[in-house]
Amino acid sequence: MVNKLSVNLGGIKLDNPVIPASGTFGFGQEMAEVYDLDILGSIAVKGTTREARYGNPLPRIAEGAGGVLNSVGLQNPGVDKVITDELPRLRRVFHKPIVANISGFSIEEYAYCCEKIDKEDQIGIIEVNISCPNVHHGGMAFGTSPEMAARVTKAVKKVTSKPVFIKLSPNVTDITAIAKACEEAGADGLTLVNTFLGMRIDIERRQPVLARKVGGYSGRSIFPIALRMVYEVAQVCHIPIMGCGGVSKAEDVIEMMMAGATAVQVGAENLRNPYACKEIIDNLPKVMERLNIDTLESIIGEIK
């Protein structure tokens, strides 16, 4: 029987396009107790850097009307520990190629981590995060200029054999300029988009809620903006896109794909509903039937 949900993402065949977004699923261990992870298309694991990082001081979580503001700041055990500890543990509970998410504070660091992670056979796709809003001197700084984005892409492509997706920041004037720069530099795909810079103030205490004052906003309320960015980029780029931003239900997945996404990441929704990805995957066939969609691949980028 033909799997009507399957998609081909940069040469990697996924059973369905639903992928939990990096930073909202840990390294899979906690979620493996909630449901069988093998129902997922793939998993984008927690962002990884060369050195272990604690991240930013608490509080690093705040809330908005339809989303969550975080300033976690790339807490992770470092690329070596990810390879020796986290990946083997994940392999026991998830048996498909995963999306490794790599962050850095210099072009050399991106290349160093990507070269290491590229050798791991569990990894299907390398997602290069040049868009973390929660760190100084790096992260988003690489994702807000087309030149820097291209330099990171080239450096990473030179040392890897796996498909490289660049995860872009929405905190830019024209995301298509950055996207095109990545495509021209050899990126195999793009993840659109990371979180939006935001802020909350506790008016009782007259202090910012977050210790770092600002953080990245994600969740349902960013969906229309993320969708617009996926659509805009899909009009000018020819590499596959993982759509990300505020996806909370099967209909959102279809909308993202119609706008041009080949796969769709689910982020903040996992925090409020640990079953979010499972419910979306369970509902997709019903929604497709209602909308007379035969296969998901057939709707990718149908809105011109």
Add this chain to the structure above:
Amino acid sequence: MRHVSLTITANKQVIPSIYEMRLEGDVKGIERPGQFVNVAINGLFLRRPFSISDYDAEGLTLLYKTVGVGSRKMAAMGGGEKLDILNGLGNGFSSETEYSRMFLAGGGIGIAPLYKLAKELKVKDKIVSVALCFNTANEVFYAERFRDLGVEVYVATVDGSIGCKGYVTNLIDERGIEFDYFYACGPMPMIKSICQSVDKPGEVSLEARMGCGFGICMGCSIPIKSGYARICKEGPVFRKEDLVW
């Protein structure tokens, strides 16, 4: 962690701004006192974590303070309503210690998880003393409920309007409370001072703004001696010797 729908059977004010909610249904997810629930509240994006103050085979009790929009919405709920809950989160207190004289210190709403803990310790035939610490006399609650358990109860207020004047550490000195092991839950300055000034082993429950409450978002991690720990997952209860100040 268990995802359950529990029915509110009572939700009443204990004193102004402190409420007690009884929920019934499948509560098999709870293993120990000191664990918490994460409650989905209509109109709010994130769930809200609440301490479990008591539980039995049929249900659980949440003792909570109205501090923000989430807890105020909780206070407005009535009997019969159902709540979407992630139950049995966090590690909880260990009551299986070899010690016999146990001291429990709660600051404000931090008293909540100590109630079931005191019950468990009594069942294990421990000698239990409880310090209930507040800012002022009209904030005092649950003193009688603890006395009804048959434990020694001390009250301290910062302004001295009732009980011992000052903080938990003043109370320990002034009343000469002797114990082998302590448990504490309350504001961070209280936790810090009891950990730093008490020369006995113990464990403390911490709180933080949380994203998920079950360990996936790293929103509530703190540095501890052995590395990092998520308050929601490895915590909220930590042994005194594992914390760094």
